[in-house]
Amino acid sequence: MEMKTLVIECDDEELEALIKYHKSNDKRYKKLKSNATFLRDLDNVMAILRAVTSTSELTLFGKLHYEPLQYGLSGYSSVRIGFTSKYRLIFEEFDSGIRIKLIEINEHYGDK
Numbered sequence: 001m002e003m004k005t006l007v008i009e010c011d012d013e014e015l016e017a018l019i020k021y022h023k024s025n026d027k028r029y030k031k032l033k034s035n036a037t038f039l040r041d042l043d044n045v046m047a048i049l050r051a052v053t054s055t056s057e058l059t060l061f062g063k064l065h066y067e068p069l070q071y072g073l074s075g076y077s078s079v080r081i082g083f084t085s086k087y088r089l090i091f092e093e094f095d096s097g098i099r100i101k102l103i104e105i106n107e108h109y110g111d112k
Contacts (some may be wrong), residue, residue, distance in 0.1 A: 006052050007099040019046055023025055029105065032087070036042060041082030042105075045089060049079075055097035 010016040015028035022039050024030075032038050048061055055077065058066035064079040069090070077100075078088040088108050091100040 004053050004098070006049055006054060006097075007095075008049055008102065009100065010102040012102065012104065015104060018042075018105070019102075032105065037089065038081075038082065038085065041085060042089075045079060045081050049100075053098065055100065056091055079106065080108070 005091050010019070014029065015026045015061065018024040018026075018029045018033060022033055045064065048058070049065065052058060055066065056063055058079060063083050065088075066079050067077060069076045069078055073090065076090050076092055078090045081087045081089055086107050087105055089105055090103045092103060093100055
């Protein structure tokens with residue numbers, strides 16, 4: 001029996017390049033692409049996202065701080081990148097959390 005995994009999509013080429021190759025020409029990710037700790041943490045988050053079958057399983061990983069977002073980001077969810085990181089990966093959920101679309105990486109407002 002084949003195990004299903006979370007379907008991960010990304011329309012942002014620069015975000016996808018940062019995730020896959022640790023490279024990006026986007027000014028949003030300029031300082032992140034040279035931060036070895038951040039890139040290691042990003043790789044770990046992506047490994048978890050690739051391993052789960054739905055976003056509901058993300059609650060099992062407390063360090064991710066998985067949460068549906070509110071206010072200006074209502075309709076999106078996020079996970080932390082790294083244990084003490086101020087950055088989070090924002091995504092949109094579809095099909096009851098079995099498919100996501102990555103939106104961006106940004107600084108968590110509470111950590112600025």
